[in-house]
Amino acid sequence: MIDSLEAARALDDIEDVTRRVRQSQIYRLSSLLMILWGALVFAGNLVTYLTPHYADKAWPSVYVLGLAGSVALGAAEKARSGMRSFDLRALLAFLMFFAFGFFVQVIGHFGPREMGAFWPIYFMLFYGLAGLWFGIAFTIFGLCVTALTLIGYVGIGAAFPLWMAFVNGGGLILGGLWMRRG
Numbered sequence: 001m002i003d004s005l006e007a008a009r010a011l012d013d014i015e016d017v018t019r020r021v022r023q024s025q026i027y028r029l030s031s032l033l034m035i036l037w038g039a040l041v042f043a044g045n046l047v048t049y050l051t052p053h054y055a056d057k058a059w060p061s062v063y064v065l066g067l068a069g070s071v072a073l074g075a076a077e078k079a080r081s082g083m084r085s086f087d088l089r090a091l092l093a094f095l096m097f098f099a100f101g102f103f104v105q106v107i108g109h110f111g112p113r114e115m116g117a118f119w120p121i122y123f124m125l126f127y128g129l130a131g132l133w134f135g136i137a138f139t140i141f142g143l144c145v146t147a148l149t150l151i152g153y154v155g156i157g158a159a160f161p162l163w164m165a166f167v168n169g170g171g172l173i174l175g176g177l178w179m180r181r182g
Contacts, residue, residue, distance in 0.1 A: 026134050027179045029077045034176030036069045041120075042169025048116070049161035055112065067094060097126070116160055117153040120168040121146050141175045 002010070040062045047058035071091065101122050110118060124142035131139025145168060152163040 025077075027137075029073065030134075030138075031176040031179035032073050032077075033070055034172045034179065036073065037066050038169045038172025038174075038176060040066050040069075040169075041172060042165045045116075045161045045165035045169055048112070049159070049165065052112070052161075063098065067091075070094065113153070113160060116164055117149055120149045120164060124149075137175075137179065141171070145171045 044055075044058045044062040048055040074090065101119065104122075105115060105118065108114070108118070124146045127142030127145075128139045131137065131142065148167040148171070149164065152160055152167060156163045
């Protein structure tokens with residue numbers, strides 16, 4: 001027979017384990033998404049740097065492949081763990097996210113350099129916000145990439161897309177690999 005204090009402790013332990021398992025699942029899927037998007041962003045920035053006349057074709061390809069890959073990874077994670085991670089609401093959120101970004105891009109009359117800084121900073125805003133719910137690692141990652149983007153924007157000349165390939169694309173890959181450790 002256990003008393004009410006022991007029962008409360010046992011329930012707290014169960015809740016703690018449940019929270020840690022959920023966070024682990026979120027980090028697992030997030031790490032896969034970060035690696036996917038990192039590889040695509042790295043490639044997009046390399047195309048922009050090496051063959052700038054193809055950048056207008058490369059970036060829509062990055063977005064389409066990234067969205068399709070995100071949906072596929074979400075479905076695979078649901079099949080693997082039963083965790084509903086990427087549903088219609090998530091897809092609509094992604095689409096609204098991109099629609100707003102494209103709207104700002106159009107009304108802002110951004111040049112290629114400004115777009116190269118805007119999109120990573122815009123993405124990192126949401127990483128920072130995600131950290132408020134899912135763990136400080138997201139916030140730290142978002143702030144680091146934002147700071148490095150701004151440093152590159154101010155201090156790097158024509159090699160800015162190459163800088164962003166490593167800072168944004170490489171940063172996403174490294175962040176995703178780091179999150180897999182948990």
